[in-house]
Amino acid sequence: MGVDAAPAIAGALLIDKPSGPTSHDVVAVVRRMLKTSRAGHTGTLDPLATGLLVILVGQATRVAQFLAADEKEYVADIRFGVSTPTYDATSLAEAVRYPIADNRYPMDVELETVLDRFRGSFLQMPPPFSAKKIASVPAYEKARKNQPVDLKPVPVTVRELEVLHASDIGHRSSDVDRGSLLRVRVAASAGFYVRSLAHDVGEALGCGGHLEALRRTRVGRFRVEQGLTLDRVETEAAAALIPLNALLGDMPAVTLTAEGARRAAHGNPLAAHHAEKGDSPLFLAGKGDSPLFRLLDGGGTLRAVAERRADGLLHPLVVLG
Numbered sequence: 001m002g003v004d005a006a007p008a009i010a011g012a013l014l015i016d017k018p019s020g021p022t023s024h025d026v027v028a029v030v031r032r033m034l035k036t037s038r039a040g041h042t043g044t045l046d047p048l049a050t051g052l053l054v055i056l057v058g059q060a061t062r063v064a065q066f067l068a069a070d071e072k073e074y075v076a077d078i079r080f081g082v083s084t085p086t087y088d089a090t091s092l093a094e095a096v097r098y099p100i101a102d103n104r105y106p107m108d109v110e111l112e113t114v115l116d117r118f119r120g121s122f123l124q125m126p127p128p129f130s131a132k133k134i135a136s137v138p139a140y141e142k143a144r145k146n147q148p149v150d151l152k153p154v155p156v157t158v159r160e161l162e163v164l165h166a167s168d169i170g171h172r173s174s175d176v177d178r179g180s181l182l183r184v185r186v187a188a189s190a191g192f193y194v195r196s197l198a199h200d201v202g203e204a205l206g207c208g209g210h211l212e213a214l215r216r217t218r219v220g221r222f223r224v225e226q227g228l229t230l231d232r233v234e235t236e237a238a239a240a241l242i243p244l245n246a247l248l249g250d251m252p253a254v255t256l257t258a259e260g261a262r263r264a265a266h267g268n269p270l271a272a273h274h275a276e277k278g279d280s281p282l283f284l285a286g287k288g289d290s291p292l293f294r295l296l297d298g299g300g301t302l303r304a305v306a307e308r309r310a311d312g313l314l315h316p317l318v319v320l321g
Contacts, residue, residue, distance in 0.1 A: 009036055010058035011241035016227035017045055017053045026230065030055050033234045042067045043190065043219065044131070048088055051216030052224040060244055062318050063305060066292065067247070069190045070220030075164065076211060078182040078198040083208035085143070086129040087195035098208045111166070111182070114204045118197060119161050123153035127195050158197075160187040181212070221250065244320065245294065245302040253294040254279045254306075254314065261297040264304045265321075269313040270295070292317075 017026050023044045031039045040061050042054040051074070056064055081098045084091045126132045128149040129140045142149050165183040182201075186194060195211045202209020217224045228240055245253075256264060260274030276298075293314055295304040303321065306314040 009034055009238075009241070010060050011056075011243050012060055012247045013055040013057060013233070013237055013241060014222055014224075014227040015053045015055055015233070016224055016229050017050055018230065019048055019050050021230075022047050023053055026053055027055060029230055029233060030057065030237065033237055040064060042070070043072065045216060046088065046090075046195075046214070048090055048211075049214040049216065051214075052219050052222065052227050053216075054219050054222060057241065059320050060247060062320065063244065063248060065318075066251075066305060067220065071159065071187060071189060071218075072192070072216060072220075073160075073185065073187045073218035074194050075215045075217055076184050076186060076194045076198065077213040078184065078201060078209050079212040080180045080182065080202055080205065080207045080209045082210055083199065083202055084210045086210075087127045087193075087199040088211040089213075091129075095210070096208060110205065112163075114201060115161055115163070115184075117204065118201065119158050121155060121157045124156045124193065124196050124200075125153045126151050126193055127199070130193065130195075154191060156192045157189040158186060158192065159189075160185065162186075185217075187218075243302075245296070245300070248294055248302070248305065251290060251292050251294045251305070253296055255296045255298065255300075256303070258298065260295075261303055264295045264306070264316055265319060267304075267316045267319055269311075269315050270306065271313055 013030060015026055015030070017023070023041050027039050027041055031037060034057060036057060038059075038061050039055055039057050042056065042064055045051065045053055054067065056067075079089075082092070082095045083098075084095045126139065128143040128151065130138075130151075132139045132151055134142060134150055139149050139151055162185045163182065164185055165181070167181045186192075186197065188194075194214055198209050198211035215224070228236055255276045255278075256270070257274055257276060260270055263270055263274060291308045293306050293308065294302055295306050295314070295316065297303050303319070304316040305318045305320075306316045308314055
């Protein structure tokens with residue numbers, strides 16, 4: 001009871017999530033199709049949103065911490081003239097609409113000036129309807145009860161914010177219920193809320209705004225074009241599973257001697273002589289861009305993820321079998 005039918009399955013699945021199901025719903029589908037209880041994702045997508053969801057399966061769930069900080073890229077539709085409590089289209093029944101007569105829809109030059117405020121690093125306030133915790137309680141639980149939501153701004157970085165399309169920008173919309181539409185491509189750090197971007201840009205322009213549609217196109221080095229749709233999971237998931245070693249392919253790898261592999265398996269620190277000769281220079285302080293390393297055995301199997309510390313040794317953080 002409770003034991004996976006296929007315990008050897010480990011890796012990541014790239015899923016192209018449709019609009020509607022929650023990220024948890026998608027994880028449940030993968031668990032059922034692969035007959036495993038061990039599965040999770042590396043970053044939530046709201047039910048409204050579509051696009052890339054990275055699902056970790058089996059032992060891959062243990063390396064989630066090394067993937068959660070990956071940069072993410074989105075294509076977002078921002079609708080001006082209408083603001084909502086949730087900052088997206090799920091609460092349009094409670095929306096505040098800005099009349100055409102106010103003539104507050106943005107001009108091209110004004111729009112670009114405002115967007116520039118949201119490029120680079122800055123503090124962003126999470127949406128009140130979010131999973132951010134307030135005294136261990138998710139903010140959305142308080143917001144749903146109309147209780148005060150005392151959130152704090154968090155540091156985020158927007159590396160790219162590009163306008164892809166703009167309609168009715170620079171003149172009044174002919175439809176008060178729709179307003180003008182802005183489509184942007186955003187590449188941002190983990191923890192960035194595109195809903196907050198939509199709301200904040202609308203506030204800055206004085207015309208209100210909300211997120212009408214969102215598609216996540218990239219997580220780290222993985223793109224949505226590589227993802228499976230849910231109807232393909234049952235027949236193609238096993239073949240599409242990304243192995244652990246490839247999943248962490250951005251990390252430099254060190255191949256260990258037999259003795260080094262034994263030490264890694266027990267979580268013991270590793271010195272240069274525990275690596276195969278060609279890899280031993282990686283142990284030297286100051287070499288390489290990352291303090292994290294994949295530790296491989298002689299057969300190329302990932303055995304652990306380790307951190308290089310000030311003592312010049314590699315200290316295993318997660319041991320994998």
